[in-house]
């Protein structure tokens with residue numbers, strides 16, 4: 001009785017705590033937060049100064065008493081305290097916007113595949129200590145598949161590839177569960193690192209990861225060639241002084257290619273581990289790409305060329321996971337079968 005009463009008024013929350021971006025959904029309201037997973041903290045009083053894009057602007061530019069932290073790495077919480085503070089400040093805000101008597105929220109949170117029990121528990125603890133009254137876990141590719149409205153409840157093979165900033169996760173889903181999967185610690189951030197290393201080795205110039213990100217977004221592609229180029233500035237490693245170099249599209253691609261190949265190898269392996277009946281479905285229905293990395297031009301074509309199965313990039317790939325958690329909240333009784341067991345017993 002009390003539980004139902006609470007459910008009626010509480011602002012239940014969907015959470016996608018990503019390596020690069022954090023997204024929050026409120027039941028009945030939709031996506032309310034979509035910000036970089038970056039927190040600026042005043043070390044003098046341990047208080048949060050800002051979260052998200054405002055904190056991101058401070059990276060590398062803050063005085064010594066301000067620490068700018070990215071609390072996740074490859075999908076895993078690496079700074080528990082900061083994560084908890086960040087979530088608390090977000091939940092408090094959601095709470096303040098509601099009636100004062102509203103109970104603490106129930107939270108559905110997406111979690112990477114292949115996490116250890118300790119990593120799983122640390123995510124659950126962070127969410128609970130930040131003020132949730134209950135937390136349920138859904139694997140990220142499952143949430144993404146729900147978000148892009150694949151028929152995961154049917155006995156049909158659905159292949160989704162979630163390409164994030166810190167992880168690339170491949171999953172074949174049928175009847176509410178994962179049949180075959182692969183989780184790779186490769187993502188947009190490792191692509192950026194590869195670009196930094198490439199420019200260093202080829203030109204003897206050190207660039208920052210933000211510059212590498214700009215190169216990737218502006219002229220990066222996995223297939224095809226528009227012959228685009230971009231002028232960038234870095235530090236000449238032998239002289240120690242600023243130097244300008246021009247990088248072209250095929251160089252950016254060459255830098256990223258080993259990692260793109262590894263992702264495609266991961267898709268290949270997952271298909272190899274999938275029962276034949278479901279593989280037949282995948283041939284027919286195609287491979288679905290979601291996550292920020294799905295926006296890399298030509299990635300669909302490159303995968304198609306190597307694997308010979310149609311590839312479809314979702315229209316709004318970056319919000320696939322959070323939309324999935326939202327759909328679970330809105331249709332809880334029907335979709336709660338997808339939750340995985342807690343690590344808190």
Ligand SMILES: Nc1ncnc2c1ncn2[C@@H]1O[C@H](COP(=O)(O)OP(=O)(O)OP(=O)(O)O)[C@@H](O)[C@H]1O
Pocket residue numbers: 017018019020021022074075163164165166167168187188189213216217220291292293294295296297318
């Ligand atoms: N047009 C683009 N081309 C290539 N990569 C892109 C593009 N747009 C965004 N990205 C990459 O997408 C990544 C962020 O994706 P997303 O927000 O899905 O990650 P995340 O959910 O925070 O991370 P994860 O799920 O791995 O923990 C960034 O690394 C960014 O560089």
Ligand SMILES: [Mg+2]
Pocket residue numbers: 016018019164165291321
């Ligand atoms: Mg993600």
